[in-house]
Amino acid sequence: MPWQTGAGRDNPFGNSSFSADDILKKFRKFPGYRIPLFYLVLVVVLVLWSFSCFYTIQPGVVGVVQRFGKFVRVTEPGLNFKLPAGIETLTKVWVQYVYTEEFGIRTIHAGIDTEYAPSRQYLDESLMLTGDLNCAVVPWIVQYRISDPYKFLFKVRDVRKTLRDISEAVMRLIVGDRSINEVITERLEIATAVKSALQKAVNDADTGITIVNVELKRTTVPDPVQPSFNEVNQSLQEKERMIYEAREAYNKVIPEAIGEAQRILREAEGYALERVNQAKGDASRFLSLWTEYVNAREVTRRRLYLEAMQDVLPKLGKTYVIDPEQGGILPHLNLSEKLREDKKQ
């Protein structure tokens, strides 16, 4: 046959001692040499084909087998057997793997310092209206797992796109019922509400996936509005500062005033003690003196008088003693003139 000679001529091992011709010659020694050509081809094809009968499934993955397109079985991890290619086909589905869809953000490079694409680029996905008709920027992620490989493969043509569409609709539905303040502060509550609504929607759509987690990233307002939101926070700080300052001024004065009041009271009490004690002292002295006076009225009286005069008279500037019987002396004393001079000195 032509190919035999051809093979002999173009033998790449021509230089070696074992040429194709030699091998063929050896083959010719076997009986029934005429038949092998066809069988040889058939055997090679069958062997190659049969390779497609074995496959291994890694842990966390299941294999979905279809026979002529019809779903026949799901196989578990390990070495498995199927009918060869053309009859049964295998699709592997990662059922344990958690897939992530990002909305309004994109991870460029995950790692210790995860890098995100600038969010402005994906504003279409994250810009939405709140219930009070304000605009909010809400980026979020959805994590999901394929829980039903059959539904995942056969019920919906593009599960990922369906999930993305539903997620966006559900997020806006939930955010549409919240005020801008709630959107900014109640992220966890919104994520929880979205998760349950989203799970219901993907179940209704027969996608065969389970929502593992919905997480809201930093929710903000659009860039042009951001400064005014910051200003609100600032003014709140200002307000607190003003209050603290006023309290500071209060605390600076009041305790001192309380102390001062205490001082005034103590002083008054001191005055009272002094006054009463003086009175008691004076009274006691008077009474003692009086007791003696009662015993010797005239003498005591005279003595007291003279003692007083003894104290007083030496201190006096001028003492005039007149005899009323002489008379007429008084007019000669220019008393007022005299006193004026005394004062000048």
Add this chain to the structure above:
Amino acid sequence: MKNAALILAVIVLFLITFGGLFYSVDETEQVVITQFGRPIGSPVTEAGLHMKLPLIQKAHFFPKTLLEWNGDPGQIPTQDKTFIYVETFARWRITDPLKFYETVYNEIAAQKKLDDILDSATFNFISSHHLVEAVRNSNRLLEKDIIISAGLTDSVQEQVSIKLGRSKIDRGILEQAAPKLEKFGIELIDMRIKRINYVDEVRQKVYERMIAERKQISEKFRSEGKGESKKIEGEREKELKRIKSDAYRRAQEIKGKADAEAARIYADAYNKDPEFFSFVKTLDTYRQTLTQDSAVVLSTKGDFFKYLKGYEEKH
């Protein structure tokens, strides 16, 4: 000869297979068989290996799965005359491939039909309702103006009356559009508004309004701060006055009582002999009031100097 027969058998098998005797249908597909372009029999919806006449009959494959559709009816004015962009999506499936094959023929044409019907239904619904109806879903109370730090702010709850809400508008569009799609062998499974956004000019206005709203809140906080500060200042003044006057009052009371007691003590003592008291007290007063500046004219008739004129007892 035996070889030739085998080769022939292979060729025949080859022809049969690729000539279209057998065809396999995937789980995600359904098939309409046509003979010279005319549909024959009922559509094949069961996955697996099927037979048909080779060369004469032709298999047309259609998806059996849920299919996606994205709508963009463009700018829509709402009933309250706000211009918005609405983006929608729908999920649909071919439930009657035969009808589908006859009326729309392929998926691209079907998408066009969906565009026509769903976009106009969306337009009708959105333009005949207020914007808030499409944004809100329920009459849930909105908490407004809750600012991060608790305790210092008050929150206002706003009640709006939502007659429909987004879910019901979605359903309304679905119900309006679904019957129109039935005649194309299409079942509309779900239809939702995906995104609603203001058109650019409106968005600028909204931003301005949001800024104004925030500014007003900021001013409110500042003014509250000032007010609170003044209040504390007033409190301080009042407290100061109270403390001082209270102290004064109590001090006076204490002093008054002491004065009273002193007076009583004096009176008790001096009442024993008022005349003697007057005498003693007057002498004391002399001691204190008469000083160097005083000039005194005394008569020899007085007691003190009476002996100056002689010591005889006159009286």
